[in-house]
Amino acid sequence: MRQMDGLLHAILFPEDEIDLIETFEMNGSFIHESLTPEQEQWVQQFTDRALACEDAEERRQTLLDMEKRMLEEAQLLFLFHGRFQLAAPPAYRGVGISPHGWIEFKEVWRD
Numbered sequence: 001m002r003q004m005d006g007l008l009h010a011i012l013f014p015e016d017e018i019d020l021i022e023t024f025e026m027n028g029s030f031i032h033e034s035l036t037p038e039q040e041q042w043v044q045q046f047t048d049r050a051l052a053c054e055d056a057e058e059r060r061q062t063l064l065d066m067e068k069r070m071l072e073e074a075q076l077l078f079l080f081h082g083r084f085q086l087a088a089p090p091a092y093r094g095v096g097i098s099p100h101g102w103i104e105f106k107e108v109w110r111d
Contacts, residue, residue: 017059021047024066039075 024031024043035043046066053059086103088095094107 017050017063020063021050034075039073042069 023029025047026032032040032043043066046062046069050059050062050066053062086095086097091111093109093111094104096104096107098104
């Protein structure tokens with residue numbers, strides 16, 4: 001996989017840091033499989049540093065620094081980078097977006 005010129009792939013980054021770390025470290029993920037051994041090493045260092053942070057904001061900033069470095073080295077190129085926002089009438093309860101970007105209709109009810 002390291003021999004390709006590029007890969008167009010959609011990744012939904014969840015709000016949970018553990019899921020984000022798995023995206024970068026899990027064998028089989030497109031990002032992980034495209035890393036060189038040196039990049040794998042510094043990704044491991046960043047994620048270890050993030051996991052060692054007791055403060056959630058510091059942990060988030062460490063992961064953002066890792067993302068920034070990957071962008072600077074052109075390891076990643078975001079064609080679209082955004083966040084979901086959801087609004088629903090107040091009578092509807094349980095409306096939310098799953099970590100995979102879907103509305104969980106089975107969780108929605110109306111008062």
